[in-house]
Amino acid sequence: MKARDQWVAFMTIVTKEIRRFTRIWPQTLLPPAITMTLYFVIFGNLIGSRIGDMGGFDYMQYIVPGLIMMSVIQNSYGNVVSSFFSTKFQHSIEEMLVSPMPPHVILTGFVVGGMVRGMLVGLIVSLLSLFFTHLSMQHLLITVTVVILTAALFALGGFINAVFANKFDDISIVPTFILTPLTYLGGVFYSIDLLPEFWRTVSLANPIVYMVNAFRYGVLGVSDVNVYASLAAICGFVVAFYLFALWLLRRGTGIRH
Amino acid sequence: MSALTIRNLTKTYANGVQALKGIDLEVQKGDFFALLGPNGAGKSTTIGVVSSLVNKSGGDVSIFGHSLDTQRSQAKMKIGVVPQEFNFNQFEKVFDIVVTQAGFYGIPAPLARERAEKYLRQLGLWEKRDKQSRTLSGGMKRRLMIARALVHEPELLILDEPTAGVDIELRRSMWDFLTRINQEGKTIILTTHYLEEAESLCRNIAIIDHGTIVENTSMRALLEKLQVETFVLDLARPVETAPVLEGFDVVLRDAQTLEVAVPKTQSLNTLFVALAEQQFEVMSMRNKANRLEELFVRLVEQNLPGEKA
Numbered sequence: 001m002k003a004r005d006q007w008v009a010f011m012t013i014v015t016k017e018i019r020r021f022t023r024i025w026p027q028t029l030l031p032p033a034i035t036m037t038l039y040f041v042i043f044g045n046l047i048g049s050r051i052g053d054m055g056g057f058d059y060m061q062y063i064v065p066g067l068i069m070m071s072v073i074q075n076s077y078g079n080v081v082s083s084f085f086s087t088k089f090q091h092s093i094e095e096m097l098v099s100p101m102p103p104h105v106i107l108t109g110f111v112v113g114g115m116v117r118g119m120l121v122g123l124i125v126s127l128l129s130l131f132f133t134h135l136s137m138q139h140l141l142i143t144v145t146v147v148i149l150t151a152a153l154f155a156l157g158g159f160i161n162a163v164f165a166n167k168f169d170d171i172s173i174v175p176t177f178i179l180t181p182l183t184y185l186g187g188v189f190y191s192i193d194l195l196p197e198f199w200r201t202v203s204l205a206n207p208i209v210y211m212v213n214a215f216r217y218g219v220l221g222v223s224d225v226n227v228y229a230s231l232a233a234i235c236g237f238v239v240a241f242y243l244f245a246l247w248l249l250r251r252g253t254g255i256r257h
Numbered sequence: 258m259s260a261l262t263i264r265n266l267t268k269t270y271a272n273g274v275q276a277l278k279g280i281d282l283e284v285q286k287g288d289f290f291a292l293l294g295p296n297g298a299g300k301s302t303t304i305g306v307v308s309s310l311v312n313k314s315g316g317d318v319s320i321f322g323h324s325l326d327t328q329r330s331q332a333k334m335k336i337g338v339v340p341q342e343f344n345f346n347q348f349e350k351v352f353d354i355v356v357t358q359a360g361f362y363g364i365p366a367p368l369a370r371e372r373a374e375k376y377l378r379q380l381g382l383w384e385k386r387d388k389q390s391r392t393l394s395g396g397m398k399r400r401l402m403i404a405r406a407l408v409h410e411p412e413l414l415i416l417d418e419p420t421a422g423v424d425i426e427l428r429r430s431m432w433d434f435l436t437r438i439n440q441e442g443k444t445i446i447l448t449t450h451y452l453e454e455a456e457s458l459c460r461n462i463a464i465i466d467h468g469t470i471v472e473n474t475s476m477r478a479l480l481e482k483l484q485v486e487t488f489v490l491d492l493a494r495p496v497e498t499a500p501v502l503e504g505f506d507v508v509l510r511d512a513q514t515l516e517v518a519v520p521k522t523q524s525l526n527t528l529f530v531a532l533a534e535q536q537f538e539v540m541s542m543r544n545k546a547n548r549l550e551e552l553f554v555r556l557v558e559q560n561l562p563g564e565k566a
Contacts, residue, residue, distance in 0.1 A: 001330045002363070004363070005362070005363020006363065008360055008363045008364065008365055008366075009360060009361050009362070009363050011360070012357055012360025012361060013360075013361075015360075016353075016357055016360075019353070023348075086346075090344070090345070091343075091344035092344055092346045094310055094340065095344065095358055095361060095405070096361055097308075097309055098309055098310065098333065098338050099361035099362055099409075100329070100330040100331075100333040100334050100362060100363075101361050102330070252312055256309075256310060256311065257270060257271075257305065257310070257311045257312065
């Protein structure tokens with residue numbers, strides 16, 4: 001397949017994915033907007049006003065970057081895991097498998113579709129946060145880079161989850177039992193410097209800590225960890241996940257007899 | 258030129274079932290080819306391998322000279338597949354399904370929309386273009402899969418049970434459509450359980466059973482192998498006993514119905530003359546079973562384990 005044809009095929013998948021999640025916007029775009037607004041009201045305004053400063057910022061300002069990141073993570077992952085599993089479940093994956101599209105086009109198409117949803121929800125949450133606090137942008141390039149890489153990483157995670165999933169229950173296990181706990185314990189609501197030494201060290205094993213802090217550095221200019229080491233680690237994970245997902249797709253794991 | 262060449266194709270599933278035991282098959286360009294076999298014979302596995310939905314265990318498959326192993330992309334461009342089960346997104350609109358499929362083949366959106374309109378009109382689905390596919394009837398869904406398989410204008414179209422569950426009128430219109438596109442030059446491979454369909458549409462035929470090809474010849478040559486054909490005759494008046502006719506086996510099914518086995522060496526004229534001599538007036542006549550069906554059953558029975566000569 002020529003490069004031009006591959007581009008058309010890639011854009012077809014991305015367009016299809018965007019059409020899918022915008023068609024069901026009450027399930028995909030509205031819930032994170034409502035949930036995050038509740039977080040802003042409850043944690044930011046009501047409880048946050050009693051907590052005081054954190055990391056040199058008022059509590060609302062401190063948690064906003066983490067909550068934006070949480071939205072990006074959950075929605076990038078959720079989009080790809082549900083969309084790809086649903087194409088498997090309905091057998092419409094066969095439409096792609098019979099076509100001359102190479103596996104990397106299929107994979108990249110789904111991942112970019114998930115990234116678009118993750119970043120769109122991130123944008124919606126960012127705009128909503130402006131009703132509650134003031135956000136400045138300290139390092140625009142780092143902010144954008146972290147969002148793109150994180151969205152890509154979790155979109156890939158969602159893809160891998162969907163490849164191995166055999167029933168709908170299988171696509172909610174990872175988000176419920178791994179992703180959500182890691183996100184809540186990933187420094188979204190607190191600085192890990194507040195933790196006792198042991199738990200701070202344990203927290204450093206949580207990859208989401210690096211993403212949240214790198215993003216917080218981009219927005220507020222403060223971080224609990226080394227930002228450039230975080231970026232390098234995220235890049236490494238993205239490459240590893242991409243290669244693994246591509247290998248699964250080439251092999252036909254979960255989709256081909 | 259060969260549209261499809263299969264050499265020593267084998268497939269063993271993870272559970273140990275050997276679905277294909279080294280089949281060879283060749284379908285010429287422009288042919289209308291039937292691939293028949295009982296359930297579980299290996300038809301769908303063969304189609305699955307050719308359409309890249311099933312990984313083969315061994316052997317080679319080429320489509321218009323392009324190997325599926327080394328020239329996968331070129332081979333896939335040449336083939337369109339209409340599967341047995343509905344395999345489109347039930348929530349997408351009819352038009353979007355066809356346009357999206359074109360996109361998967363690298364066809365730019367304006368041309369994809371043009372082609373989608375062309376094939377949806379040809380298959381009588383244009384009025385349904387904005388409907389979600391799940392709202393279509395079974396027959397419409399089958400036609401949608403044909404439109405989708407044609408949108409990249411493949412040279413080889415493979416249809417796995419295309420008329421299953423389709424009413425007679427619609428089945429006839431699908432036959433007309435397939436005949437027309439075959440006459441326009443498209444090679445068609447068809448699997449079906451309706452042997453009448455295979456007999457009336459296809460020029461060449463392969464019968465697969467227990468993962469091996471048990472017959473591969475022209476439809477004409479195959480039908481010539483039928484030594485005895487059974488006809489059902491409806492009589493004008495009731496009779497008490499079956500007539501004795503030399504050279505024919507006659508059974509009285511009920512007072513006004515005869516079943517006559519006619520050997521290939523006897524002509525029907527002889528039969529009617531003999532009946533007329535004994536004052537039997539025949540009002541109508543039909544085949545007891547489709548001719549291909551009679552042959553098919555015999556070939557498959559011969560291939561049963563333990564019954565081989």
